[in-house]
Amino acid sequence: MTPVPPRLLRAAYFLAAPLFCMVLFWRALSVWFLNDDFAWLGLRLQVHDVSSLITALFQPQAEGTVRFISERLYFLIFSTLFHLDALPFRICALATWFANLTLAAAIGTRLIQSRLAGPAQSRAAGLLAAILWTLNAGAPQTLMWASSYNQDLCALCILLAFYARLRWIETDRRRWIAIEWAAYLAGFGVLEVMVMYPFIAALHALCVARKRFFGTLPLLAPSAIFLAVHFFLIPKTTAPVYRVAFDARLPSTLLNYLQWTLAPVLSGEPRGTWHTLGAVSAPLVGAALLAFTAWRLHRRDFVPLFFIGWFVLFLIPILPLPEHLTAYYVTIPSLGLAWLAGWAIVSAVRSEGPRAGLALALAAAYFAGSWYQARLYENWLYARSNRLRIVVESADAASRDHPGSAILLAGVDNDLFGSGFQDSPFRLIAAEKIYMVPDSEKTVEARPELGGVTPYVITPRNALEMIDRGRARVLDVSTNSVHDITRTYAEALRHDPQIARRDFVDVGDPAYAGQLGDTWYKAEGGARWMPKSATVRFSGIAPSARTLHVIGFAPPPILASGPVRITLSGNGREIGSAVIKSAEGFDLSFPLPQTLVGNPEIGLTVTLDKVLHLPGDNRDLGIVFGTFSIR
Amino acid sequence: MRMISAIALIALVAMAPACRTRKKARPQAAEDDGQLASIVNVADPHAAIQLVRGFYPVENDAWRWTTKNFTVMLRPPSGSAQNGARLELKFAIPDVIFDRVGPMTLGARVNGVDLGPETYSKAGEDAYTRDVPASALQGDAATFDFSVNRSLPPGDKDQRELAIIVTTVGLVLK
Numbered sequence: 154m155t156p157v158p159p160r161l162l163r164a165a166y167f168l169a170a171p172l173f174c175m176v177l178f179w180r181a182l183s184v185w186f187l188n189d190d191f192a193w194l195g196l197r198l199q200v201h202d203v204s205s206l207i208t209a210l211f212q213p214q215a216e217g218t219v220r221f222i223s224e225r226l227y228f229l230i231f232s233t234l235f236h237l238d239a240l241p242f243r244i245c246a247l248a249t250w251f252a253n254l255t256l257a258a259a260i261g262t263r264l265i266q267s268r269l270a271g272p273a274q275s276r277a278a279g280l281l282a283a284i285l286w287t288l289n290a291g292a293p294q295t296l297m298w299a300s301s302y303n304q305d306l307c308a309l310c311i312l313l314a315f316y317a318r319l320r321w322i323e324t325d326r327r328r329w330i331a332i333e334w335a336a337y338l339a340g341f342g343v344l345e346v347m348v349m350y351p352f353i354a355a356l357h358a359l360c361v362a363r364k365r366f367f368g369t370l371p372l373l374a375p376s377a378i379f380l381a382v383h384f385f386l387i388p389k390t391t392a393p394v395y396r397v398a399f400d401a402r403l404p405s406t407l408l409n410y411l412q413w414t415l416a417p418v419l420s421g422e423p424r425g426t427w428h429t430l431g432a433v434s435a436p437l438v439g440a441a442l443l444a445f446t447a448w449r450l451h452r453r454d455f456v457p458l459f460f461i462g463w464f465v466l467f468l469i470p471i472l473p474l475p476e477h478l479t480a481y482y483v484t485i486p487s488l489g490l491a492w493l494a495g496w497a498i499v500s501a502v503r504s505e506g507p508r509a510g511l512a513l514a515l516a517a518a519y520f521a522g523s524w525y526q527a528r529l530y531e532n533w534l535y536a537r538s539n540r541l542r543i544v545v546e547s548a549d550a551a552s553r554d555h556p557g558s559a560i561l562l563a564g565v566d567n568d569l570f571g572s573g574f575q576d577s578p579f580r581l582i583a584a585e586k587i588y589m590v591p592d593s594e595k596t597v598e599a600r601p602e603l604g605g606v607t608p609y610v611i612t613p614r615n616a617l618e619m620i621d622r623g624r625a626r627v628l629d630v631s632t633n634s635v636h637d638i639t640r641t642y643a644e645a646l647r648h649d650p651q652i653a654r655r656d657f658v659d660v661g662d663p664a665y666a667g668q669l670g671d672t673w674y675k676a677e678g679g680a681r682w683m684p685k686s687a688t689v690r691f692s693g694i695a696p697s698a699r700t701l702h703v704i705g706f707a708p709p710p711i712l713a714s715g716p717v718r719i720t721l722s723g724n725g726r727e728i729g730s731a732v733i734k735s736a737e738g739f740d741l742s743f744p745l746p747q748t749l750v751g752n753p754e755i756g757l758t759v760t761l762d763k764v765l766h767l768p769g770d771n772r773d774l775g776i777v778f779g780t781f782s783i784r
Numbered sequence: 785m786r787m788i789s790a791i792a793l794i795a796l797v798a799m800a801p802a803c804r805t806r807k808k809a810r811p812q813a814a815e816d817d818g819q820l821a822s823i824v825n826v827a828d829p830h831a832a833i834q835l836v837r838g839f840y841p842v843e844n845d846a847w848r849w850t851t852k853n854f855t856v857m858l859r860p861p862s863g864s865a866q867n868g869a870r871l872e873l874k875f876a877i878p879d880v881i882f883d884r885v886g887p888m889t890l891g892a893r894v895n896g897v898d899l900g901p902e903t904y905s906k907a908g909e910d911a912y913t914r915d916v917p918a919s920a921l922q923g924d925a926a927t928f929d930f931s932v933n934r935s936l937p938p939g940d941k942d943q944r945e946l947a948i949i950v951t952t953v954g955l956v957l958k
Contacts (some may be wrong), residue, residue, distance in 0.1 A: 546809035564829050566841055594839055628811050631829030633812040638833065640818030645833050648925035712820055 166276055170254040170283035172294030173432065174247070174296075177287065177506075177524065180531050181247065181297045185239045185538035189300040191576035193228035194237070198580065200229065204687040210305075213387045216282045216396075222342035225419035237545070237581060239538075242299045249305045250287070250296055256312035257285040261492045263319050274499055282488075285516075289491065290417035291484030293530040303344045304484040310340035311350055311485065318354055322362055337372065338550055341379050346485060349466045356462045360455035394476045402475040409478055410468055414487045415439050418522030420480040427525050432549065434518035441515055442490065457496075463489030481585040485757040494519075500584035540633055547635040549582035552625050558624055559586040559664075561616055563593065563642060564631025570597040586662070590627065590642065591616055601740065607704060607780050608679070612657050615664045617646040620676070655692045657782040674772060684773040685764050689781050691755040694745055698783050701728060701743045701757070704776040709736040711765045717776065718762040733776070746782065757781065820925050821860040822956025834858065836927065840944060847876075847951045851946065852935040856928050858955045860921035869921060869955045871899065871928065873912040876949045882907035884958060885934040888948070890932045895920040901933075926955070 186194065200206045204735035210225045218224075227245075235241045262272075263277030269275045286292075314336035321329035340347035357608035358366040413420040415438045416431035446457040467486040471477075482647045494516075501512035548560045565574070574597075579587040588611040589597075599606035611619075620643045627642040628635050646652060658665045660673060661680040670688030671679055699722065712734070713715055720730040721743060729743035749755060764773040824831045826839065826848045838854025861869055877888060891901035892914050897915040912930075922925065935947040 429842050543809040547811045550808065550810040563833055590833065596841055629830055629833070631832060635809060636816065636830065637811045638816050638830070640816050641820065644818050644820055644924060645836075648857055648923070648927055649836055650927055651836075 167266045169280055171251040173284050177527055180298055180535055182243050184297045185542040187538045188573045188576055191573050191578040193356050194232045194436055194581055196228055197232050213722045216718055217387045220303050223306045225459045227302055246296050246305050249309050253308045253309055253312055254283040256284055256316050259487055260316055260774055266494045278499040282492045285494055286488050286491035289487040290413040290420040293483035294481040295484045297534050301481045304481050307344035308485050310336045311341055323553055346467055348379055351376050352466050359460055360459040397473045398475055399473055403472050405470050406475050410483050414490055416522055418526045421526050427522055431522045438515050439569055440495055460489045460493040467612050505605050537572045542631045543633050545578050548584050552584040555626050557585055558626050560584050561588045561590050561625055561627045563590040563629045565589050565593055567597050613646055613652045615650050658689050659780045660778045680777045682777055682781050683775045685775055686760045689757045691783055693753045694750050702782045703741045704780045705776055706738045707733040707736055707776050712736050720760045722758050723749050724752055790872055822859045822861045825952050847946055847949045850947050850950055851945045852947050853931045856953050857925050860926055861957050863957055864921045866919040869916050870958050871914045871916050871955055873953045874951045876909045877907050879907045881936055884936055889933040892928050894926050894928045952954050
């Protein structure tokens with residue numbers, strides 16, 4: 154038999170894992186944006202000069218993070234160059250991942266070499282580890298959701314730094330130390346887990362190259378500085394989902410991530426045959442890896458400890474977040490167990506006994522379950538993001554065809570709304586203003602902390618007025634075939650007995666100006682300041698209405714001298730009052746008094762007990778209001 | 785160096801699909817004739833604008849739950865302004881509702897005309913059928929307000945008020 158040329162073998166070694174990844178995630182190139190992506194894509198709209206660029210790059214966001222490379226620069230550059238084309242984002246994510254797989258295979262091969270019968274076997278183990286890793290529970294999200302690119306890029310920084318460390322140990326060439334430090338320091342602009350790298354380097358030295366241990370200590374300095382800045386200088390979010398908790402949930406959180414790593418299918422829906430397969434195989438895979446580790450330790454080989462340590466150390470930063478269990482968090486840690494498994498499988502297959510059969514069976518279970526889960530997630534993500542893409546592109550096209558017109562969307566369901574409506578995707582297109590057709594806002598579940606559904610609400614009366622004046626188009630987005638139904642919808646509105654009702658006012662939206670009294674100031678950025686007193690007009694109270702809802706914001710300057718009291722009255726009768734103490738958005742509800750029922754119209758008066766004066770502004774400024782509604 | 789070349793090659797292979805272009809989505813206007821439908825299949829997403837209020841999202845691509853009061857807008861078929869038409873609401877009372885609330889009475893009004901109640905004493909599929917006088921069908925659209933006397937209030941398992949399951953509602957010539 155003719156031997157395979159070494160060049161072909163080398164090419165196969167480098168290409169196998171990326172090609173496998175491409176086969177698994179071929180649809181990734183067609184996936185569009187979703188949710189948080191739109192917040193990042195909108196970052197470029199905030200950049201006008203050097204000062205705003207620095208703010209955009211370094212102001213802490215979300216849970217108090219400053220990932221200026223993997224989130225800020227990444228989205229700023231790509232959205233500026235490619236706007237809403239997701240393909241370059243996907244290509245970048247895949248290219249980074251291919252580099253990760255190549256480095257993972259190379260590192261695995263180096264760590265395992267001399268522990269197997271020959272270089273071919275250690276290469277096979279490294280390659281197998283890379284393939285197992287691309288099947289990890291976090292890979293689908295990391296590769297197909299642009300907001301998760303930080304995991305992908307951080308893995309590259311870590312692997313490049315560690316690869317350079319191995320090469321430095323092998324060759325003693327100082328350029329490898331420079332590469333390690335460059336990748337390591339860059340990693341702090343990518344993802345916070347980079348702080349664990351010095352411990353990885355130290356653990357490796359302890360397990361494999363003890364003479365190099367003290368050389369790892371300088372790596373601790375940047376980590377310590379980063380941690381100090383992160384904990385003491387960056388304000389933290391109060392959102393419950395990101396609340397750090399060192400409590401009895403730590404072990405269960407660790408167990409949860411371990412299960413997802415051993416059987417990625419367990420990160421999906423907790424039911425069905427595939428889930429059962431995962432529930433059975435996960436403990437078996439875990440037991441097999443432990444047995445392999447024990448066998449190697451018995452032979453005084455500590456490399457398996459390094460692999461397990463990799464998994465645990467990179468999980469440590471996320472273990473205190475029990476309310477934010479997310480599959481993509483295992484992307485980096487899972488590589489440790491992938492190396493261990495690749496080595497164990499090659500070692501078992503070499504033995505040709507029952508161990509080989511068991512190893513192959515467990516590998517097949519992991520492979521099949523992961524493949525299924527990746528497909529499931531990919532299909533889900535594709536369907537959701539593609540539907541949203543069609544809606545956004547259709548709204549963009551309609552806005553360009555009808556300049557200055559608002560767009561009313563009919564057929565927005567909970568899935569579509571939850572795909573990103575609350576992350577403001579429409580500010581990225583030419584649309585003047587986007588609404589959901591009246592009443593459809595009641596069929597979606599909006600997150601109040603993201604502003605609720607209010608920005609999309611319009612009354613039937615205002616909708617019809619805008620359509621009749623040629624200032625609005627209606628798109629039916631209930632299916633992927635979007636239709637302009639402006640005429641038909643206007644016909645339906647014209648016959649709606651509720652058309653004359655005025656139960657809602659968005660004071661920041663000029664469309665509602667007709668319901669506002671004279672004292673309101675000009676709308677600014679979707680809201681409107683009031684002086685000491687202002688009025689809003691409503692229809693008479695509908696039989697089903699029970700409460701008055703008021704949403705607004707008390708700016709810090711007015712609270713500097715103490716709380717502010719808001720008093721509301723309807724047609725001269727007091728409805729209620731509230732004291733605002735903190736400079737946050739408020740959402741107030743007041744029961745409607747029976748004495749107001751039967752009045753043909755309600756004139757709502759809002760009165761404050763004080764106003765403020767800002768330098769250079771001679772207005773009496775009270776509070777900023779958003780919406781009033783009678784429900 | 786070899787590794788860097790390999791990584792670059794792999795990255796280039798991955799970028800090859802970038803050469804393709806995708807046509808951007810655009811709304812279609814051909815079907816917008818400004819005409820409402822006389823018969824509404826509640827599962828038809830394009831007919832949803834005629835389900836004015838009181839309907840929940842489509843389930844199983846076939847039906848929708850309603851609240852106690854729900855409203856549908858229909859286009860009177862041609863000739864109905866002279867001869868009247870027949871209203872037909874096809875619905876079901878699921879066992880889970882019937883077992884809890886018992887017999888249910890359904891009624892409807894259109895343009896001030898009370899079409900009269902009907903009581904349903906068993907669970908299952910049924911229909912509410914009424915003749916609608918010509919006087920109530922003048923114009924391009926008629927708004928039908930339906931009401932059911934009983935419903936399942938919001939609970940822990942389902943936080944919606946649930947009355948009946950509707951599949952179609954329509955006006956046909958007598």
